[in-house]
Amino acid sequence: MAPAIRVEIEKKHIDEAIERARTGVSKEESYYYGDRLTSGLQLRVQGRQAFWALKYYNFTKTIGYAYPAEDKHLPSVSAARKLAAACKDILDDDPKMLEPMLVKYYGGADRDVKKAKKEMVAVSTGWTVEETAEAMIAARTKPDTDDPIKKSTVAQFRLTLRRPQVKALSKKPIADVTKADLDAVKREMEKSPEGASMIKKFVSDIRSILTWGATHATDMTSLDPSNIWWELVKSGKKKRAITRSPIVDDIVKTLILAESYLERPLPGRFSEGKFGVGHNVLNALWWLALSAQRTTAGTRLRLVDFFPDPKRLGSGWYLAFWAEGETKNGKAFVLPVPPRAAGFLQERMAKAKRNGDSQWCFPSSQARGKIEIDIPVDRNSPGGVTERMAVRDYPTKDKIAKELAKNAKWESPYVDLLAENDIMYWSPHDVRRTIVEVLEEHGIPGGASAVLAHEVRLTDDLLFVDNARNREQYLELRVSRVTKLAYGAGGFIPLKSKAMEVWTNTLIDRYEELHSTYRQARKKAQAERVLKAIYSDANSAAEAKEAAYLELPKIRRKLEDNLTGHKQMLSGLLKKTPPPDAGVRTARIEIELAQADLDAFNTDPASYAIEPSRRAASRTHSAVLQSALKTDEKPVDLVVEAPAYTQLRDQFIADKIDVHTFRLLITERYPITLDMMDDRIITGMVTGDEAL
Template identity: 25%
Template structure:
């Protein structure tokens, strides 16, 4: 500050002196003058006190560089920075850039009891302040020159990872790395994140989500750190890391192997009660026709719900005349719409019998008959989601969860975690009608066993879209236009049609039988009146 005369004094600055300086700058009655204390323990380090602030400076013969406010930069950190700045000056570094970078790197998680010589942040700051280094050249070009924080690492990783994933899976993948519990790390430089930090994040997630969700988030977090270490070590501040210590970051989780194979009668009974009881609570809307139609379609086609719900009316094509399938239509999905393994998705065509088509068309008309999607919800321009279809299955079993009641992690001074709210109780129609619990994916297992008994195991694999041994699809067929998919010889239309005819006939016959039986059984108690459709 030109024209200002400071009262200067040299002394071994102590933590008590720092507290007093901060108090003097904040207390009007103290009538603080412009004072500078030069630290005799660290050459060049100066504490300046004014009427509005107390700050650390590095005084050199040619220039003065501000480190930061005393309230934000502890005394050991200020000495560390001054010490490293003297060394950087001997190497001809840009001292202003060096100090600014080192302050950012040391501002998180620094312990006042830690020796200021036992960390390596200065090496990163030194490289950034070196005009001839890669990071220095990036700084001169105006590019971001500081090392990544956890938030920046997440965004950089996702920008490279997501384009390699299927479009429908990208949002779900990104969601796990953006869970609110990662906010603890978002502003921390990656180099300062410790195993203890990762454990805290994991434990907070375990208090808020199911183990399967935490397992996915932790696995993707490890993948992200390994990517940074392998390809962007300097940018992430991991260039001095000798081993992937984060691989120890894990969560106890055991995959649940499902062995449910519902009987055809149980699948049919579920489809019928979903159609009969659309109003399950006075406080909830009726189940949309598109959702009921999607449930019936899942039963009749045994397709994965992710692909099934992407079906559109204009993707139902008439088969070739030589196929001799009058009244049938062939549903088509592209490779992108199908589930892919290591080899990616494969286009899929499924012949649908006339009796099954009538069911699909009935529900399509009930939901408005104008949507571009075969299964639409309240808004005709939006298709039913997988979660909506799963929720229907839960509601039929009397399980309706309030997602606002999830466990919350501890808060300072508020021990916990808090107990989750219990699920709302509804009439369990599965139990009332003698249906064992099952999931929509289990239909695929039932169809496979049904056709195996008919000696049509090959048809089952083709219908389900399984890749068979030596079943490598040529790139030409994989990339064929959707209107041509059902003409490809690899689609085995005739074989699929044989299996689909048997399956749909058996299931629809079971539905008729179950409907007659259910109408004779007393109505479940505590259910609201049905408006009927």
């Protein structure tokens, strides 16, 4: 910066500084005027700014701006001189009070120096908002805290303070925070697309931080516990509807976990009964997951309304039906149920206890077997399974609250099984959002609408009426009418069928993958499939070897031709004047590599038969594979799925072992026979844990 120009600063100097600042000056062109009338007052021009600075002893401070006129605008030299004199007085008394005075000066409409000096308050030296938040987090995550918070809550607090709208506030001393500060943050958040939820979280989090600071750390925050003004701060936003969308794994893991409590009580609930989850309630929850129907209609499915599809008899397809008045919108609805899902559900229904001649697919255990008092499981019972497993049911929450009120150190015997198993909490209704996502991923967006919507209208009265004398005739007529409705205009049975098959297979496939019993069965089936492929391949290995050896002369000629070609290329390059150095180097490297390949072949030609033998094997034993394996399954890749066998086979093809040793080692290692006269392939127990 150039040296100071000592002048009695006038308007012309200010105008000149503003003009230079508008066009911008380089670092070398920067300069400043030093005022002769007020010692230490300077008008500086740097970059695109013209500002007033006060240099007083070892202290230099910007006290206002001539340009731009947006922040701390100080337009005249007289105002600058008056403010500079006030600043010197404050610096003589207490330098810490300078910033508060400037805040008051520029915050007032009349820019009154005397008033600003009178109203200024000391700079807070206590914790900032961010420091208070971190202290609160540290305290509330200690083992002995009486007000614990979860990791997700800690993450939420920190996310709130990291938001750009809150950045300045988080660095401010918490004692200086005002309601105006919080309202300003809310206005900035309002501009964001997710403003409503962001504001609700901000208001909740900042109130928690302020309350903790006033309650537990007044010495460090200077907050007054008797003036909890922040409780008046409201988000002003309507609470959004719950839009949980559990992933398939959340749903399936919950159902598997619930199964484990069919024969034992849930943790801490021994007084509620011998079993934690009832069979019929779990079956109803499975049905709600598979069908994605609302709980009221889903739980009230009658046996007479779940029957084989007359249009697809023998296929395993079923139809589930709800008459008018049994659905939320009062319309009748027909849902096709795929064979696999129908069998899956019926297998579980057969194991559940039934009360006499109950008319319901999922009868309540409270019934006594008489048709007059026969009722289905309560519509809230399936959802109650997830609530109780997550300790979200109100009786338990109330009990916990009462116990803690009596004894803050009371240890709850209840366990949030969903959180413990990394499962997101969900309710049966949330499945309706998940099915939409899954079907969209499979390219069937309209399928979800057809499965979830109740669009079929009835013209005939098919509400269930029990008439024992005409029951058989009634049921026959009912099935006929439902079938007609399902396949008539507006039934969308083909679309529903496609959607339901994708959705139910997604759930059941994942169930079998995650369930230990099914997982082991799948591993066993996979191992048997690979063993059958080994049997087929080993019995044709000799023929494959013979075919591969016939290709060795071709492989030799190919390697020789490759070497000759590179030599010819080098010869051509060397004839050029001058020879291209890079090309010559590359050609010589290629010659070395080609020669190495040929030498390797000459040293051990049999090893070069391995790859051709694999190609030959795929041709020679394909018929055996088709008979040994299901035709709809992907072919076995023995190199990937049976590396130990592949190593033995390679040794045989490369003449490291003879055919007798090869076959002997296979039968010793694997529970199979290679005797073509034996009707068996697998001769021993297969668990699925074998190293193949």
